[in-house]
Amino acid sequence: MPEITTDFSDKTVKYKQLLEDFKQLLKKNNLKFTIQREVILETLYNADEHLTPESLHNLIQKKFPDLKTGIATVYRTLSLLEESDMVTSLSFGAQGKKYELGAKHHHDHFICTSCGSITEFVDEQIEERQHKIAQELGFEMKDHSMQIYGICKNCQKK
Secondary structure (H helix, E strand, O other), rough: OOOOOOOOOOOOHHHHHHHHHHHHHHHHHHOOHHHHHHHHHHHHOOOOOOOOOHHHHHHHHOOOOOOOOEEEEHHHHHHHHHHHEEEEEOOOHHOOOOOOOOOOOOEEEEEEEEOOOOOEEEEEHHHHHHHHHHHHOOOOOOOOOOOEEEEEHHHHOO
């Protein structure tokens, strides 16, 4: 049986380095470094789930009630982070996107179409097979993302 990994708490980038990269990104785009933008980055870094802009905004409001962080700032910052590949997103059509920090080891996703839960996993046999298929087809794979849609265990029980 192949080894399937589901613990992605290990980050590929330390927060200090990520913050420096973020500051450089802001400077390159002629944007100011603000505490609101830093809190958005830090909250994403520490999140153990995929977040919608609204859920990210709510987390920030709960943790920093005196910090005026508008939802528009969250959207703009997420957009900038996604364009620079510091953040990745999963699209849920009309329901919008959920975001995660790109500083995790490569993984794939099971997405429940009923409740929207996301389960991350890595299966080395799948990874090897994808590379082999790309090689057989003469395709130079740079990156990939696999998303499998279905119904999670909990929703199947309902």
